[in-house]
Amino acid sequence: MLNCKKAEPILVVGSVALDTVQTPFGQAKEVLGGSATYFALAASLFTPVRLLSVVGQDFPRKYLRRLQLHSIDLAGLQVLPGKTFRWTGRYRENMNEAETLSVCQNVLGQFPEIPAHYRESRFVFLANTDPLTQLKTLEAIEAPQMVACDTMNLWIRTQKTVLKKLLRKVNILIVNDSEARMLTGKVNLPTAVWALLAHGPKTVIVKKGEHGVFLCTNGELFAVPAYPLHQVVDPTGAGDSFAGGFLGYLASQPRFTPREIRRATVYGTVVASFTVEDFSTRRLEKITLKDVETRFQEMKRILKF
């Protein structure tokens, strides 16, 4: 059974959003979303989480209470005058790709104040948000020990220079397959991964949605298929939930051996499999570490040969 006694708190910076999502299975309006939200809820299964983000005055109190229920530290979640970041998107038959219908940045462009105790965090996740915010956050941390980051096509297109500067400072890069290709100009994934390693991170993780995860750490490859689900209701947040499960597990373990990184990848995969079973964070909020452990053991059976 999983032992999380040595859990280190993780600081996550990223978006907290109100999402409106349509999938072949229905829709959800102005529901809790955002990269930092999914990450925080996923990681909080394993370890304490410190959330750094901004929301507007319209952000529903019930969502704050739901995050607090998971012992997520909200000292760094600032409520600013204005409206919360909103994302509206749609998934069609191919649930692997979101189609963005609208994005309203609103208060998200403003940099949150970093509470003093956040600066002592040794684990940091720079969830998908603009690279300048990611870099500024990282520079405010006193002695980061394990830094992971994500990004998206928009920043690769518009802020590649800052992004590359950031990559030199992170230990783990977690991106999806199209981002890996876009960042490197390489179509072949293993080749793209080698090219990304040359930018700085010791570990590069490529998320392939329903096709699982591909990883290179210390020169060793590792691959995990996704947990097989009979129904994917809403893929939103799968990647951030993966990152939360991954880094949450790592932060709860005394060592970062290649074996632990591999196990962390499977924990990330399993946590993400719950997220996509319902809209927003509904399913993710309901699970316990025991549910995660059950699917982890199932993955062991599925992958054994």
Next chain:
Amino acid sequence: MLNCKKAEPILVVGSVALDTVQTPFGQAKEVLGGSATYFALAASLFTPVRLLSVVGQDFPRKYLRRLQLHSIDLAGLQVLPGKTFRWTGRYRENMNEAETLSVCQNVLGQFPEIPAHYRESRFVFLANTDPLTQLKTLEAIEAPQMVACDTMNLWIRTQKTVLKKLLRKVNILIVNDSEARMLTGKVNLPTAVWALLAHGPKTVIVKKGEHGVFLCTNGELFAVPAYPLHQVVDPTGAGDSFAGGFLGYLASQPRFTPREIRRATVYGTVVASFTVEDFSTRRLEKITLKDVETRFQEMKRILKF
């Protein structure tokens, strides 16, 4: 190390073709191809193979000699008046999907005579060809013990009734993801696999190209990512090479336990990884069981956690 002492001969019926293929890496004209060809060369790494097919009088003798070099029994490869089956296809950036430019059936519609010793085969692979030929071949076998089959979108569209009759008689169905969806009308792959199991086969294997293989046998799921390659030159024949490695390994082992079926899946994956590294059967013809074993051990490392 792999022990193939108890190897049973496998009878394969399917196409022997002259392929013309274009990929982003170049092209090949009138080269050795066909579902039975790839299967036979792949399976011959592990076990003797009996090839049942027809070619025209234009079929190059050098190709016959190359098949003989691999100890493939050609007693059932009939040379008929007329031309050999030809396929012309193209792959663009997405190497996962072939675009057929032309197909000339030529002599392939004629049913080959089955040599007497072929009828004693206990292992049978019904490679992709029309379901009536598959069924007729199977009915000529005296006591089949392990029957696997493949099919394609054309037969699913035009011969679904015969195909369903066939499925009741096979132990293992090996199809790709789009065929699994088309055969069942289910978009979700695990759901499609359950639906296929209801048609008869005890084992259903879904090939997902660069995303690996998904399998259900005796109610247990198993998934394997593809072997990570830095360059895929020509994906033609990958699926048949997978089937050849899979069934060849099984036929070389004394038992068909779930463990052996899982190991066979990894052997199939590894054999297919060689095929796609060059056009036609060039790479596949050059490898030895030792090369296969090296990549099998590498897959063990890649998948271990």
